[in-house]
Amino acid sequence: MNVVQEPLQSGQPLAESYLSDYEAVEHLYGGGYPANERSWTARLQWLDQTEHLRAGRKELVSRLREYNERLNPEAAVMSSLSRLEQPGTVVIAGGQQSGLFTGPLLVIYKAATIIKAAERAASLLGRDVVPVFWIAGEDHDWDEVNHTYVLSPSLEVSRIRIPREEGRRGPVSHTTVSEEEWNHAATELERLLPDGEFKADLLQQLRDTLAVSGSLTDAFARLLGTWFGKYGLILLDSADPALRRLEAPMFEAMIRSNDELESAYHAASKEIAAQGFHPQAEVAEGGANLFYVFEGERLLLFKREGRFVDRKGLVSFTPNELLDELHSHPERFSNNVLTRPVMQDYLLPVLGSVLGNGEIAYWALTGKAFELLQLRMPILLPRMSFTVMDDKLQKHMDKYGLTWEDVMDHAVFDRIKAAWLARQDQLRLVEQFEDMKRAFAGMYDPLIGQLGSVEKGLLKLGGANKAKIIEQMDFMQTRVRDALERSNETGLRHFDRIELTLFPQRKPQERVFNIFAYLNRYGFDWIDRLMEVPYDMMGHHRMIYM
Template identity: 60%
Template sequence: MNIVQESLALNKPLSEAYLNDFSSVEQLYQYDAMAEASWRERLNWLQESEHLRIPRKQLVERLREYNRAHNPHEAVAASLDTLEKPGTVVIVGGQQSGLFSGPLLVIYKAVTIIKAAQQASQQLDHPVVPVFWIAGEDHDWDEVNHTYVLSPELSVTRVRIARETEQRLPVSLNPIASEEWEQAISELEQLLPETEFRPGLMELLRQVTEGVASLSDAFAKLMGSWFGKYGLVLLDSADPVLRELEAPVFERMIDDNDRLGAAYRAAADLCQTLGYQMQADVAEDGANLFYIHDSERLLLFKHHGRFSDRKGKVSFTADELKAELKEHPERFSNNVLTRPLMQDSLLPVLGTVLGTGEIAYWALTGSAFKAFGLRMPLLLNRESFTVIEGTLHKHMDKYNLSWNDVSNPEVFGQKREAWLAEQDGLHLDDRFEQIKQTFTELYDPLIEQLGDIQAGLIKLGTANREKIVEQMEYLRGRAKDALSKANSAGLRHFDRIEFSLFPQHKPQERVYNVFYYLNRYGSSWIDNLLGIPYDITGKHRIIYL
């Protein structure tokens, strides 16, 4: 395994500024994670602000129960024993619970959380526990119910658990039948080439899904099987018992709703003043809370002192909403802007691992943290990788393709066409253009002369010329198709490079599932990721296998 740093466009100007020019955006954030002093400053503040968070022992007691059921590793139990001790802090990061763990970036986020916690603990000489926040309260089923692998036929193929009707329940509450699990596992098995590792991987999937009713529970068991030995603590944001602990925080969000709303809007205005586009919606009347009603997760807005959804299905005064919270805390959940506040109200967060898009939208929460009596934690960029297998690397060398060539779709397409043109010993395009030009130069004067015989012959001759040229173009197309078929092996190499590294014109880590690589290299492949030195900048790196 060889690791090389290569650029990959972020397309997130605000994140780029945070990572590379913090002083230009420090009004939007709290700490510069690249400054060593920020780490000690944040740690000191956490020691002084224990009273602002949910009681540590109650939280750890629930996390023990949850992890015993889904992540029962002795290293996790040790992490929770450490977390229970006053003063212990965490590095946390979260993601939706995708099918079979979702895209590779989920694995990279977990790896980053573990490595960042290890480094922070050494740097500060202080206990730091890694925590993965499973976003089970999210309700976008179509966003998490599938995953992709590259089939042997070079097709970017989706494995999916579909629903006939739109589901707006939190993912953790959306039931999956045993036959649905088996169908999805069987589809994945058929798409993966037969290797020595495939039987064990399929057995692992059948174990983690046996008797499991939700995507989030299967996700937790799978993540635990890979990362439990590193002490990674798992938390499901839709856990109803955890929701009971969070009730006082939701009550504060209701009481301070106007102040929080104003803070989000002020941050949005500041972002725009600094020249950045907002990365999340900040509605003028948004309450930034969800309420579950009749199996539907409804986003609440505030009008004339009442909390209601856009369709008018529910409507509460603040007191009525708090009474509902007291009776049914499991019906409440955060939106993208209040989740960071809930995270810091639960956990002593030293730093949170985010993708570049998340770093951008967290800029909208800076003022809200202050309005809530909290401070935004250190924001750590998730590590980013592209995996290039040995055969793929050989193909790139054979066709003289650099990373910059492959990562630029326009350049890659030009390289492909240039290579194919080199295989054209007849110079088809030049020859056909020359023949067309010669033909029209000879034929056009004759058409004009035919008009002296009969005017209608000009129109007929013109149509005749166009048909002949059309037939020439048809022959050229057939000839080029034949050329492509004659060089299909080389073009297939180009396809493999493109589909392996930028499927659907996206970075590999945002599309493909980890099981493709585990099937090739075994489960130690994930362990090897933990051996790659941690880079706090999160700059993109290539893993040459």
């Protein structure tokens, strides 16, 4: 495994400014800069001084221990929990939605980053720092998490999916997946993965996991525990009803200060726009930035005429009624994308939070909310970013003179591919067709012009006749081009494999493909070898050459 840094544009200018020009955007964040050692010591001191502002450690660890004993029962995890129970221990946190078979590769890279960042911070500060993965099981958008992708042997980016009919949209953690649905998804994965020495055992391990998992979140947690539990990674499900009871004081603060909280988000959005950036999350007018679960459906709350209501008109509360409901049924409350960072900081002593670039961009909206609720944004750590390339693919790129930058720029890649195919046309057939069409038009257009003097209708007829002749030439030219592609199919498949492997759906590999394709090819210890890659605190994109 050889690792080389290569550039990859994130498409998130605000996140890139955070990493490369922190002083310009510091007022939007304020949590400190990851490469500045003073930021780490300042954050640690603040956490020590504000222990009383967060949820009780013993109650938190008690619930996390119960959850991890069921789904992630590694000795290293129990050790992490015992340390977290002690005052002064802090965490590196990060999270993701619970996707099918863990979703895209970036989830794996995020888990690895959380663990390695915790190790680095512990070494830097001389303090216990434990890794925590926050599973966003409270999210309700089934279509965002019910699928994953692998590259089939026939070079198709194939989707594996557990579909659901439209209905009430409840938290993913509370959405049951049947044995039949699991079997269908696992069978589809088996069909799409190439045969190899690891395939049978890998699929058996997956099926054993699915057999005892009642939801996407359960399976997600068990798989992460299988791969990362040995490194002490604590798992947390944001939809856990027991955690809701611990979070109730923060929900109460959000309800009591809801108008001020909304104003804080709007003010941050305006500041972001004033600096020329596009806010990465919508700050809805009159939005309460909280969800309420009613009869299994997760409803976003808004403020209308002094009441908290949902868009469908299913629930309506005065502020006092909503507080009474919170005290009676905290499990019915849920964060949105803007309040979740604050809740994470209330629940855990967060030293640093591992985020993707899109998340770094939208966290800028939350800086003033942290201050309003007497908290402080943690240090934001970019997730490590990788693209995996095998030696065969590298040989293809060398053969056609392709660089990483060529493949990354899709317009350039298309031009290089078209130019290569054109060079295979040694008879210049395509060019000859274009010459012939120009020559024909040059001879026929003057004749058509004269036809109108013979009879008015002949002018229109002549134009139609010309179009039909050109159409026939185009038809023949297309057939020739198709034949040319068939005769050069091997080379074109090389180009396709390069693009589909590195940029499937014209997106970075890590945002599309699932980990099982790589475990199937490189073995069960592939993640352990990934954990040996040196930690890059600034999250630069790197190529992993296998």
